[in-house]
Amino acid sequence: MALIVQKYGGTSLANVEKIRHVAEHVIRTKQRGNDVLVVASAMAGETDRLIKLARSIMDPPDERELDVVTSSGEQVSSGLLAMMIKSLGHDAISFQGHQIRILTSNNYSKARIVKIDDEKIKKALSEGKIVVVAGFQGVDEEGNVTTLGRGGSDLTAVALTAVLKADVCELYKDDVDGVYTTDPSICSNARKLKKISYDEMLEMASLGSKVLQARAVGFAKKFRVPIHVRPTSRPEEEGTWIVEEDETMTEMEDVLISGVTYDKNQAKITVIHVPDRPGIAAKIFTPLGEEGIVVDMIVQNVSTEGYTDMTFTVPRSDFKKALRITEDIAKELGAKGVTFDDRIAMVSLVGVGMKTHAGVASKMFSTLAREGINIMMISTSEIRVSCVIDEKYTELAVRAIHDAFNLGEEK
Amino acid sequence: MALIVQKYGGTSLANVEKIRHVAEHVIRTKQRGNDVLVVASAMAGETDRLIKLARSIMDPPDERELDVVTSSGEQVSSGLLAMMIKSLGHDAISFQGHQIRILTSNNYSKARIVKIDDEKIKKALSEGKIVVVAGFQGVDEEGNVTTLGRGGSDLTAVALTAVLKADVCELYKDDVDGVYTTDPSICSNARKLKKISYDEMLEMASLGSKVLQARAVGFAKKFRVPIHVRPTSRPEEEGTWIVEEDETMTEMEDVLISGVTYDKNQAKITVIHVPDRPGIAAKIFTPLGEEGIVVDMIVQNVSTEGYTDMTFTVPRSDFKKALRITEDIAKELGAKGVTFDDRIAMVSLVGVGMKTHAGVASKMFSTLAREGINIMMISTSEIRVSCVIDEKYTELAVRAIHDAFNLGEEK
Numbered sequence: 001m002a003l004i005v006q007k008y009g010g011t012s013l014a015n016v017e018k019i020r021h022v023a024e025h026v027i028r029t030k031q032r033g034n035d036v037l038v039v040a041s042a043m044a045g046e047t048d049r050l051i052k053l054a055r056s057i058m059d060p061p062d063e064r065e066l067d068v069v070t071s072s073g074e075q076v077s078s079g080l081l082a083m084m085i086k087s088l089g090h091d092a093i094s095f096q097g098h099q100i101r102i103l104t105s106n107n108y109s110k111a112r113i114v115k116i117d118d119e120k121i122k123k124a125l126s127e128g129k130i131v132v133v134a135g136f137q138g139v140d141e142e143g144n145v146t147t148l149g150r151g152g153s154d155l156t157a158v159a160l161t162a163v164l165k166a167d168v169c170e171l172y173k174d175d176v177d178g179v180y181t182t183d184p185s186i187c188s189n190a191r192k193l194k195k196i197s198y199d200e201m202l203e204m205a206s207l208g209s210k211v212l213q214a215r216a217v218g219f220a221k222k223f224r225v226p227i228h229v230r231p232t233s234r235p236e237e238e239g240t241w242i243v244e245e246d247e248t249m250t251e252m253e254d255v256l257i258s259g260v261t262y263d264k265n266q267a268k269i270t271v272i273h274v275p276d277r278p279g280i281a282a283k284i285f286t287p288l289g290e291e292g293i294v295v296d297m298i299v300q301n302v303s304t305e306g307y308t309d310m311t312f313t314v315p316r317s318d319f320k321k322a323l324r325i326t327e328d329i330a331k332e333l334g335a336k337g338v339t340f341d342d343r344i345a346m347v348s349l350v351g352v353g354m355k356t357h358a359g360v361a362s363k364m365f366s367t368l369a370r371e372g373i374n375i376m377m378i379s380t381s382e383i384r385v386s387c388v389i390d391e392k393y394t395e396l397a398v399r400a401i402h403d404a405f406n407l408g409e410e411k
Numbered sequence: 412m413a414l415i416v417q418k419y420g421g422t423s424l425a426n427v428e429k430i431r432h433v434a435e436h437v438i439r440t441k442q443r444g445n446d447v448l449v450v451a452s453a454m455a456g457e458t459d460r461l462i463k464l465a466r467s468i469m470d471p472p473d474e475r476e477l478d479v480v481t482s483s484g485e486q487v488s489s490g491l492l493a494m495m496i497k498s499l500g501h502d503a504i505s506f507q508g509h510q511i512r513i514l515t516s517n518n519y520s521k522a523r524i525v526k527i528d529d530e531k532i533k534k535a536l537s538e539g540k541i542v543v544v545a546g547f548q549g550v551d552e553e554g555n556v557t558t559l560g561r562g563g564s565d566l567t568a569v570a571l572t573a574v575l576k577a578d579v580c581e582l583y584k585d586d587v588d589g590v591y592t593t594d595p596s597i598c599s600n601a602r603k604l605k606k607i608s609y610d611e612m613l614e615m616a617s618l619g620s621k622v623l624q625a626r627a628v629g630f631a632k633k634f635r636v637p638i639h640v641r642p643t644s645r646p647e648e649e650g651t652w653i654v655e656e657d658e659t660m661t662e663m664e665d666v667l668i669s670g671v672t673y674d675k676n677q678a679k680i681t682v683i684h685v686p687d688r689p690g691i692a693a694k695i696f697t698p699l700g701e702e703g704i705v706v707d708m709i710v711q712n713v714s715t716e717g718y719t720d721m722t723f724t725v726p727r728s729d730f731k732k733a734l735r736i737t738e739d740i741a742k743e744l745g746a747k748g749v750t751f752d753d754r755i756a757m758v759s760l761v762g763v764g765m766k767t768h769a770g771v772a773s774k775m776f777s778t779l780a781r782e783g784i785n786i787m788m789i790s791t792s793e794i795r796v797s798c799v800i801d802e803k804y805t806e807l808a809v810r811a812i813h814d815a816f817n818l819g820e821e822k
Contacts, residue, residue: 016467050487056427057491058498065497068490068505072483076461079479080468086476087469094479098509099554120554143510143531 003125003166004029007039007135007157011174012232013077014044016084022172023084025235026130030090035125037166039135039157040081042073063108067137067147070109071097074134074153082132092130095120097137097145102156106140110149113138113156113219116163133160151213158216162223169220170228171212177231178240179204179211181407182260186395189408193258194238197245200258203350203384207261217242245352256353257360257405262394263346266296267319268377269326270311273336276303280333284310287325293318297346297379297388311377313388316342344376345394348386349401361385367404373397414536414577415440418450418546418568422585423643424488425455427495433583434495436646437541441501446536448577450546450568451492453484474519478548478558481520482508485545485564493543503541506531508548508556513567517551521560524549524567524630527574544571562624569627573634580631581639582623588642589651590615590622592818593671597806600819604669605649608656611669614761614795618672628653656763667764668771668816673805674757677707678730679788680737681722684747687714691744695721698736704729708757708790708797722788724799727753755787756805759797760812772796778815784808 006029008022022038030036050070054061061069078094085092100120104111124131135153138146148155154171161169177192179201184190196204198221205214211229220227220242230239274280281300288295298312314322319342330338354360364385368375373396377388389397402408417440419433433449441447461481465472472480489505496503511531515522535542546564549557559566565582572580588603590612595601607615609632616625622640631638631653641650685691692711699706709723725733730753741749765771775796779786784807788799800808813819 016464019468053427053487054491054494057430058494062494062497065490065494065505068493068507069487072486075483075486076464076480079476080465082479083465083469083473083476086473094476096479096509096556098507099556145507145510 001033001035002168003035003037003164004168004170005037005039005157005161005164005166006170006172007153008041008172008232009153009174010041010044010046010077012172013040013042013081019077019081019084020088022232023081023088026085027088027090030130037121037125037131037133037160037164038081039133039153039160040074040078041135041153042070043077046073046076064144067108068145071134071137071145071147074136078132078134082130085130085132090130091128092132093124094132094134096134098139098143100133102138102159104138104140104146104148106142106144106146109147111138111140111146113148113159116159118163121160121164149213149215151216154213154216155219158220158223158225158227161225162219168226168228170230172230172232172235173211174232176211176229177234177237178229179242180259182398182402183262186262186398187402187408190402191407191409193240195241195243196258197352198242199245199383200350200352201242203348203381204259204261207263207346207348207350207384207386212242256357257349257351257407259350260398260401260405260407261348261350262398263348264391264394265316266313266344266346266388267316267322267342268311268313268340268344268388269319269323270309270339271326271330271333271335272309272339273307274310274330274333275335276306276308281310283333284326284329285312287329288314288322291321291325293322293325297377297386299377299379313344313346313377341376343391344388345391345397346386346388347394347397347401348384349405350384352383354383354385363404364401367400368397371396371400412444412446413579414446414448414575415579415581416448416450416568416572416575416577417581417583418564419452419583419643420564420585421452421455421457421488423583424451424453424492430488430492430495431499433643434492434499437496438499438501441541448532448536448542448544448571448575449492450544450564450571451485451489452546452564453481454488457484457487475555478519479556482545482548482556482558485547489543489545493541496541496543501541502539503543504535505543505545507545509550509554511544513549513570515549515551515557515559517553517555517557519555520558522549522551522557524559524570527570529574532571532575560624560626562627565624565627566630569631569634569636569638572636573630579637579639581641583641583643583646584622585643587622587640588645588648589640590653591670592668593809593813594673597673597809598813598819601813602818602820604651606652606654607669608763609653610656610794611761611763612653614759614792615670615672618674618757618759618761618795618797623653667768668760668762668818670761671809671812671816671818672759672761673809674759675802675805676727677724677755677757677799678727678733678751678753679722679724679755679799680730680734680749680751681720682737682741682744682746682749683720684718685721685741685744686746687717687719692721694744695737695740696723698740699725699733702732702736704733704736708788708799710788710790724755724757724788752787754802755799756802756808757797757799758805758808758812759795760816761795763794765794765796774815775812778811779808782807782811
């Protein structure tokens with residue numbers, strides 16, 4: 001008998017009819033002889049409604065109290081889903097973060113899972129119950145309510161799969177039916193991947209693919225949790241498996257590259273002609289970090305006559321704050337000035353095959369050149385090449401690269 | 412330094428502006444040198460919304476899961492109120508039932524409070540924080556979420572006052588500014604009572620006065636918790652104190668009677684000409700109790716030639732079910748038949764002075780007679796006389812009795 005963890009997003013639980021649809025699939029899974037644990041997100045729109053309400057009272061809201069307020073969304077949906085399963089004739093029970101003690105760190109709204117007690121869950125499963133766990137929430141050592149950050153229910157599901165040594169973590173999505181080689185709204189021939197490695201999925205999640213929360217993928221990788229991304233609307237359909245890298249992923253030519261992603265949510269800032277002394281990078285990036293600004297790509301040009309240029313990207317939402325801080329530091333460091341561009345996009349190619357195949361990066365660069373697209377910055381990892389370009393060329397670039405690497409569906 | 416417990420109802424917390432108004436009064440109370448603990452109800456309409464949502468999934472809803480769902484209302488409002496207090500510059504912290512462990516029995520939706528850990532609350536108070544507790548909710552021994560029944564936040568406030576040995580439990584109401592001698596919408600000269608004893612308030616709560624939950628009053632009586640009912644809109648105004656009976660309540664003529672109440676939410680059922688054998692009362696009322704129907708007034712006429720009539724009242728919402736059950740039993744018992752009337756009202760006179768003053772009941776009866784109102788049933792306790800009459804005479808009866816006992820404001 002297998003133990004299957006299923007997680008449903010907010011859109012999949014948006015109303016009574018959708019909750020019924022989910023409950024039916026959960027029961028079907030159970031009736032095939034599996035034990036089933038379900039992780040519920042808040043009903044679509046609920047978390048936003050609660051955050052808005054909190055902001056109308058205090059902006060930014062007190063972090064501890066905000067978690068108290070927002071975690072109520074999953075409390076409601078988990079109770080309702082358990083009810084629906086029972087009303088359809090199968091026994092079920094809901095658990096909140098404080099009941100199975102999903103113990104987390106106490107950094108509110110982005111807490112890390114430390115430990116989960118599995119006793120109550122195991123007992124309920126052994127009694128034949130379908131267990132419904134409220135996603136997104138936990139408690140710290142003191143019993144304070146915490147939440148795991150946006151998309152945190154994915155993390156709850158992956159963590160429970162690891163702790164319970166469940167056979168698979170099925171993540172049901174309402175808007176996608178799996179992981180694609182690129183955004184199907186840009187490339188009509190984008191292909192759904194049968195499987196993808198943790199590392200590739202991690203890169204794709206960090207690079208703007210909205211399918212999964214990057215932290216959940218990282219956690220899955222660490223504990224080797226097999227993830228299956230599937231569509232809620234057609235829950236019997238195979239989606240995309242996210243698993244450990246194996247030979248089939250690198251040895252055959254057609255799986256060299258997994259996908260092309262893009263991220264329009266970045267802005268770049270350049271500190272021009274700054275004296276190139278040891279420690280200037282720290283001087284620039286420490287104050288940004290202290291303000292909670294996540295710097296993504298950093299490029300430093302070679303030094304000319306003791307001066308250099310330093311360019312980096314930040315999330316567009318932090319752009320104004322980052323620019324102000326950088327201008328202050330630039331003055332302190334005696335730099336010539338600061339330039340910026342908040343109309344950029346980062347286009348990335350991801351694939352474990354890159355490790356063993358030369359020429360991937362250069363093929364990407366020449367593809368962009370052929371389309372007349374100027375590359376502003378380049379950054380690479382073992383399984384990724386990213387280029388920063390003018391935002392207006394994003395779709396053109398994605399389509400050209402997708403075609404150049406033959407990622408599309410066979411015609 | 413006094414410790415003051417304040418409880419605010421859902422209407423008092425219905426929107427951001429009202430939450431601000433409440434927070435300001437809480438802070439004022441604190442700034443006068445008191446420690447303050449606030450109990451928050453769910454925002455007006457929220458509990459009904461959640462119950463409706465649950466019913467649209469499962470009707471009647473699973474009891475355990477319903478409590479998970481409905482308790483979220485107080486979770487949200489307690490978090491928001493703590494935030495509002497902080498945004499106005501005063502430190503505050505919210506606690507849920509599971510955090511301060513409001514331990515209850517495990518009968519869902521009507522759990523009884525067993526114990527409350529006061530450690531976290533005392534620590535927070537000693538740090539100068541205003542403590543906000545979510546009303547209505549608790550947890551059982553197993554950590555399951557429970558709720559205390561409609562109006563349960565009153566009970567939370569009274570219980571916390573008892574456990575913390577606080578100086579007063581202030582119950583702020585949005586619709587009334589205290590306890591009146593009768594319904595001001597019926598008698599324009601109804602007078603606000605300065606104080607009333609626990610026993611009188613208990614009778615009035617059970618008899619249809621909506622001001623307080625009867626269980627909360629019973630709890631307050633048991634632990635001698637002084638209650639002060641006050642208006643949220645004018646929070647500095649004196650309302651009505653609910654306290655232990657003292658001499659001033661019985662010795663002066665003008666406080667002989669505390670009030671006149673009425674209840675239109677009853678129906679009466681009569682089993683006619685039933686053989687008068689030992690045990691017939693049990694035969695009639697046991698099946699009703701088993702179906703959860705609360706029988707209020709019971710009157711048995713004297714036996715004539717071995718036969719008697721048995722009349723009782725039930726809540727109007729249970730009337731049809733009660734009638735069906737009674738008709739079955741009547742057949743079994745060989746009674747002549749069953750009659751009923753669901754257009755009745757119970758009008759009651761309440762006052763501790765009754766204990767020492769004769770003639771109160773007869774004065775009430777003659778007052779009704781003078782108005783031509785027929786009395787269908789009579790029931791009395793040490794501090795109460797209740798008459799069942801035709802529903803259409805309710806207002807007339809209340810006004811006549813209120814005047815006869817000079818309960819109104821001096822003109």
